[in-house]
Amino acid sequence: MDGGRRIAVSPRPCSGRRILASKKRGRADAFVNSVKKLQRREICSKPHRAFSISDTQERFRNIRLQEEYDTHDPKGHCLMVLPCLRKRSKIIEIVAAQDIIFALAQSGVCATFSRETNQRICFLNDTADEVKRSLFYNKNNDSLVTVSVYASDNFSSLKCRSTAEAQGSSIYIRRGQPDAGFALFESESLKWPGFVEFDDVNGRVLTYSEQYSIYKVFDLKNYTMLYTISDKNVQEIKISPGIMLLIFTKFGGHVPLKILSIEDGTVLKSFNHLLLRNKKVDFIEQFNEKLLVKQENENLQIIDIRNSELTEVGKNEFMTPSTFIFLYENQLFLTFRNRTVAVWNFRRELVTSFEDHLLWHPDCNTNNIYITSDQDLIISYCKADSDDPLPEGNGSINISNILTGKCLAKIRARNSFPVEMNGSSSRIRRTVAEALEDNTALFYDEERNEIYTGNMYGLVHVWSN
Secondary structure, three states: OOOOOEOOOOOOOOOOOOEEOOOOOOOOOOOOOOHHHHHHHHOOOOHHHOOOHHHHHHHHHOOEEEEEEEOOOOOOOOOOOOHHHOOOOOEEEEEEEOOEEEEEEOOOOEEEEEOOOOEEEEEOOOOOOEEEEEEEEEOOOOEEEEEEEEHHHOOOEOEEEEEOOOOOHHHHHHOOOOOOEEEEOOOOOOEOOOEEEEEOOOOEEEEEEOOOOEEEEEEOOOOOEEEEEEOOOEEEEEEEOOEEEEEEOOEOOEEEEEEEEOOOOOEEEEEEEEOOOOOOEEEEEEEOOEEEEEEOOOOEEEEEOOOOEEEEEOOOOOOOOOEEEEEOOOOEEEEEEOOEEEEEOOOOOEEEEOOOOOEOOOOOOHHHEEEOOOOOEEEEEEEOOOOOOOOOOEEEEEEEEOOOOOEEEEEOOOOOOOOOOOOOOOOOOOOHHHHOEOEEEEEEEOOOOEEEEEEOOOEEEEEEO
16 A cells, blocks of 8 residues: 555545546545545654553543534535435544544535534535535645535536645634635646545645646645656556655566655666566555565565565465555554454564454445554454344444554443533434444544544544543
8 A cells, every 4th residue: 555645536446545536427425445544644653652551441441422413414504505415424534633523424515523612613515516525634734625526517526625724724614714725736637537645644745637647746735746747658656655656557478667756756766577467466565665466366476676585475375455554664564354454564474363353344444444643553443242232233443452463442332331411512312332333434533532433324423531
């Protein structure tokens, strides 16, 4: 998996998540795997936050259901004239920053809530035909970037908007002025299959215009265009810390590859990788100096691009996962397959198998996964224990240690505290069991030690101690 975040209007089979223009009228379904969201908010090193096992267990021991927010406006929001915006819709993404929770529904409605007042602040949909596709909180300049499509354009082109950096996005949002900002990348043609990718690891933005077959790299701090990549033979670009991997059209029995500096686009290395003819390529991934290549029903190849040293993992040991998460600080990577999570190193060793972390969603929807900034914990919406007396639609929130696979804490109806009504401002209408039903999005605020979950009905729940 590369280090950016590509978000799709129309899903495409890639390891990450791009904002990709739609080719179908009115499509407003969920994104492809949101692994990129995990990287942009989690890949950093903060040793002072490292948890011991006992610290972690204590931190989550008394966590309980505290608040409930609703993204649906039963009275009818004045701007929401599109039929898809007037219906209840599942939450597909949650982001929190500066005591504000941003919740995006599959319909394209995006609502903001204040943790200080426990009230809904406003909707971010600022025009009658706007459908939000994704949110990105830019830590480089304290701004919120929204990506939208519009009915007037047959939902086919991406439009990006940022709040003004000078005063911070939260000020305008608290005032109910989410449109007090400016448009981004207006000169770019982001029609399908064009995309925009936000890479918080390197502080870059990558756009692709299919109309002109050109990639552009921008500075994430001020959105200045840095350089372009123009080559019709480029099939894919993968981003890692400091570098980009360009994957070209397969030629004969090999695939041409180039490694570029993320800073200025300088070519650092060009080489060909031999492939087996008539075998589909499952994936090609770049992780620092390691290249991972897997073809259908073949061994995983790990190539050190510095010296061409090859390491293989047997096809029966390593089966093609649905997606990856690279842990840059720990030199490990997570694989997701058939609801299970595993941790590997680059010496072809399986480091961890989780003892109690069976994911709820079979499609590995990583909107339901959060990895902490120290890369030591994984928090996921999981299948409940077989002995839990819960309806079929209920799951649990599991907190596990990535290096040991041990389940350190679990939020489930059986061992949860009763719901507390925190004064007259509380809007909780569901039981704990109901709040754990059909969760579709999850976010952990490390500063506040709060977990936010969203469900099929457009509700957001706050879990805190």
